[in-house]
Amino acid sequence: MTGTSLLDLTLAEVQRVLRADGLAVAHASTLWRACYHESILTTEARASVDPGAFPPPLRRWWETATGPGGKYHWTQPTLCGEQVSTDGLTRKYLLGLEDGREIETVIMGYPGRFTGCVSTQVGCAMGCVFCATGQGGFTRHLRPGEIVAQVWHLQRRLRATGAPGLRNLVLMGMGEPLHNYDAVRTALEIISDTGGLNIGPRRITISTVGVVPGILRLAEEPQPYNLAVSLHAATQEERARLVPVAARWPLDELMAACRDYCRRTGRRIFFEWTLIAGRNDSPAHAQQVAELLQGVPAHVNLIPLNPTAGYAGSATAQGSAAAFQAILRAAGLPSTLRQRRGIDVAAGCGQLAGATRRGSEAERTVSVEAEHGNRN
Ligand code: SAH
Numbered sequence: 001m002t003g004t005s006l007l008d009l010t011l012a013e014v015q016r017v018l019r020a021d022g023l024a025v026a027h028a029s030t031l032w033r034a035c036y037h038e039s040i041l042t043t044e045a046r047a048s049v050d051p052g053a054f055p056p057p058l059r060r061w062w063e064t065a066t067g068p069g070g071k072y073h074w075t076q077p078t079l080c081g082e083q084v085s086t087d088g089l090t091r092k093y094l095l096g097l098e099d100g101r102e103i104e105t106v107i108m109g110y111p112g113r114f115t116g117c118v119s120t121q122v123g124c125a126m127g128c129v130f131c132a133t134g135q136g137g138f139t140r141h142l143r144p145g146e147i148v149a150q151v152w153h154l155q156r157r158l159r160a161t162g163a164p165g166l167r168n169l170v171l172m173g174m175g176e177p178l179h180n181y182d183a184v185r186t187a188l189e190i191i192s193d194t195g196g197l198n199i200g201p202r203r204i205t206i207s208t209v210g211v212v213p214g215i216l217r218l219a220e221e222p223q224p225y226n227l228a229v230s231l232h233a234a235t236q237e238e239r240a241r242l243v244p245v246a247a248r249w250p251l252d253e254l255m256a257a258c259r260d261y262c263r264r265t266g267r268r269i270f271f272e273w274t275l276i277a278g279r280n281d282s283p284a285h286a287q288q289v290a291e292l293l294q295g296v297p298a299h300v301n302l303i304p305l306n307p308t309a310g311y312a313g314s315a316t317a318q319g320s321a322a323a324f325q326a327i328l329r330a331a332g333l334p335s336t337l338r339q340r341r342g343i344d345v346a347a348g349c350g351q352l353a354g355a356t357r358r359g360s361e362a363e364r365t366v367s368v369e370a371e372h373g374n375r376n
């Protein structure tokens with residue numbers, strides 16, 4: 001494959017490309033529509049952009065620019081595996097990238113709506129001890145188009161079943177979004193474009209382990225993306241044991257950045273708390289969270305641990321989780337206790353890719369579709 005992926009380009013960049021090649025800027029919207037609307041509705045295994053309906057100048061440009069040896073290409077990742085939870089609500093896809101690396105992307109179904117969960121890196125450098133992605137280490141950043149392609153893929157899957165498209169998008173798959181800031185920012189500009197995939201910034205949540213410079217930068221962005229901060233512990237000492245990067249961005253700096261973010265944006269922050277039995281799930285821990293988040297516009301998401309091969313901890317029992325939540329409630333702190341979605345298909349972050357690396361995907365994968373070399 002030669003040249004630049006068109007999936008890496010924002011609409012403004014596509015306009016610049018066409019203008020530089022002597023075309024009217026208006027053709028960019030036609031191309032954009034073909035890439036992000038019509039291609040999603042195609043039914044064949046190999047998705048493609050159909051230039052048949054393009055005005056002649058755009059069709060000629062397309063044939064030269066994306067033909068053999070051309071400057072651009074429009075290539076989607078290969079679908080390498082799919083898992084569906086037994087309740088049918090969680091669908092997890094393993095996508096193969098051009099260099100053979102694999103990433104996970106997930107659809108979570110809720111009554112009347114779907115949420116997509118996408119990866120931002122191959123692996124992760126942050127090393128959280130309970131996370132399958134962290135246990136596997138960092139391989140590389142995703143390019144913007146590799147993040148965009150995940151959303152494109154999920155929309156196509158949903159449309160194929162007659163479902164409405166994604167309502168919400170969370171950057172909670174493999175990787176640390178704020179460690180790949182520029183690519184994530186470009187990808188979200190493409191994903192939220194109203195003429196394209198059209199998932200509005202208010203429906204998008206960026207989840208971070210606590211990369212302080214990234215939080216401060218995000219506070220300056222004009223788009224109102226939601227921010228989730230993975231907290232897991234309310235003291236520096238306990239947090240550093242679960243989240244090694246807490247040594248680099250200590251809890252007090254993180255909380256100062258969060259306060260700053262709320263002040264500057266006027267938005268609340270979602271705090272993620274993975275409940276691990278005997279580690280961070282006692283009534284005393286709940287009290288600490290309430291104290292730490294006092295005065296911060298916050299919503300806490302409590303997520304019972306998904307077991308992973310590299311970590312011996314287990315999930316908090318339901319009764320203790322409810323008791324934890326009751327303490328937050330009594331302190332006036334809103335929270336949601338998340339179900340362990342798709343746990344029967346090992347749907348925790350990074351776990352499908354981990355299973356493939358261990359060579360056991362055959363028994364876990366319920367359907368694999370050959371979609372090799374989607375190329376145009
Ligand atoms: N790197 C970002 C986003 C990806 S992880 C972050 O850490 O926020 C998305 C969420 O999944 C985080 O809140 C993370 O703590 C949580 N997570 C990771 N592994 C988990 C596991 N085994 N069980 C439950 N939650 C997990």
Ligand code: SF4
Pocket residue numbers: 124125126127128131132133134135173174175176208209230349
């Ligand atoms: Fe990376 Fe998030 Fe996993 Fe931590 S929890 S290792 S930051 S993906």
